Amino acid sequence: MPLQIVHHPDYDAGFAVNHRFPMSKYPLLMEALSARGLAEPAALNVPDAAPGSWLKLAHAASYVDQVLACEVPAKIEREIGFPVGPRVSLRAQLATGGTVLAARLALLNGIACNTAGGSHHARRAQGAGFCTFNDVAVASLVLLAEGAAQNILIVDLDVHQGDGTADILGDEPGAFTFSMHGERNYPVRKIASHLDVALPDGTGDAAYLERLNSLLPELSARARWDIVFYNAGVDVHAEDRLGRLSLSNEGLRARDDMVIRHFRALDIPVCGVIGGGYATDVAALAARHAILFEVASGYA
Numbered sequence: 001m002p003l004q005i006v007h008h009p010d011y012d013a014g015f016a017v018n019h020r021f022p023m024s025k026y027p028l029l030m031e032a033l034s035a036r037g038l039a040e041p042a043a044l045n046v047p048d049a050a051p052g053s054w055l056k057l058a059h060a061a062s063y064v065d066q067v068l069a070c071e072v073p074a075k076i077e078r079e080i081g082f083p084v085g086p087r088v089s090l091r092a093q094l095a096t097g098g099t100v101l102a103a104r105l106a107l108l109n110g111i112a113c114n115t116a117g118g119s120h121h122a123r124r125a126q127g128a129g130f131c132t133f134n135d136v137a138v139a140s141l142v143l144l145a146e147g148a149a150q151n152i153l154i155v156d157l158d159v160h161q162g163d164g165t166a167d168i169l170g171d172e173p174g175a176f177t178f179s180m181h182g183e184r185n186y187p188v189r190k191i192a193s194h195l196d197v198a199l200p201d202g203t204g205d206a207a208y209l210e211r212l213n214s215l216l217p218e219l220s221a222r223a224r225w226d227i228v229f230y231n232a233g234v235d236v237h238a239e240d241r242l243g244r245l246s247l248s249n250e251g252l253r254a255r256d257d258m259v260i261r262h263f264r265a266l267d268i269p270v271c272g273v274i275g276g277g278y279a280t281d282v283a284a285l286a287a288r289h290a291i292l293f294e295v296a297s298g299y300a
C-alpha cells in the first residue's frame with residue numbers, strides 16, 4: 001500500500017502572496033507530491049473538520065466557540081498573526097481533523113502523514129504564533145479518550161519550541177512531549193515540555209544529527225509507545241527566514257529518516273505532520289516539506 005497521505009484543498013486559506021505566513025506552500029506541496037508519484041488516488045485521504053467536542057478536549061471551550069463563530073478577540077488574533085475569518089477557521093478545523101485521521105491511519109498501517117498540522121504554539125487558552133488549534137494535542141487527547149492509545153510520544157523537531165503542546169499535555173499522564181529546537185527562536189517565554197533540548201544558533205547537520213541520534217533510544221526506552229506524533233518542521237533549514245539552525249536538505253532527509261527508522265524498527269506507528277517552514281521561495285519550501293513524504297513512503 002502506498003504511504004497514506006491526508007490532505008484537503010482548504011488547508012490553503014488563500015492569503016495574499018506577500019503575507020508573512022506562506023499559505024501557498026500547501027497547494028505547492030501537493031504539486032511536489034504529485035510530481036514524485038506520491039499523490040495517487042490510492043494514497044489520498046480527505047479529512048472532515050474536527051468537531052467542537054474534539055477541539056474542546058485540548059482548548060478552552062470559550063476559545064473554541066470564538067474560532068468556530070469567527071469572533072476571536074483582536075488581541076488574540078494579533079498573537080496568532082492573522083485574523084480568524086471563515087477560511088482560517090475552516091482551515092484550522094480541517095487541519096486538526098486531518099491529524100486525527102492521519103493518526104488513525106498510522107495506527108492501522110504503521111505510518112501516515114498529514115500535509116498540514118504541527119500547530120504547536122496553540123495553547124489551552126488560545127492560539128498564538130500562526131497556530132489556531134493544536135492539532136497534535138487534540139489528536140492525542142482524542143486517541144486517549146477513545147482508548148485507541150494509552151502512551152503517546154510527541155517528537156517535535158520544528159525549530160520553535162513546542163510551548164502550546166507542553167501547556168496542553170503537561171499534566172496528561174498518557175502523553176510525553178519532547179521538543180528539540182533553537183534556543184534563541186520564538187517563543188521567548190517557553191513552557192517546559194517533558195523533555196526540552198535547546199540548540200545554539202548555527203547548529204549544522206552533523207551536530208544536530210548526532211544529538212538526535214543519542215536522544216532517540218532514550219525516548220523509546222521511556223515507555224511502550226502506542227504512537228509517535230512527529231512534527232517535521234523544516235524551519236531548521238539554513239535558508240529559513242525564521243529558523244537559526246542551518247540544516248541542509250540532506251540534513252533534513254537524514255533527520256526524518258533517523259526518526260522514522262528508529263520508531264518503525266520498534267514497530268511503533270508514526271504520524272507525521274509538516275510543522276513550520278518559512279521562505280520567500282515557496283516552491284523550494286514546498287520541496288523541503290516533501291522530504292518527509294519521500295522518506296515516509298520508504299516505510300509504508
Ligand SMILES: [Zn+2]
Nearest residue numbers: 158160235276
Ligand atoms: Zn516553527
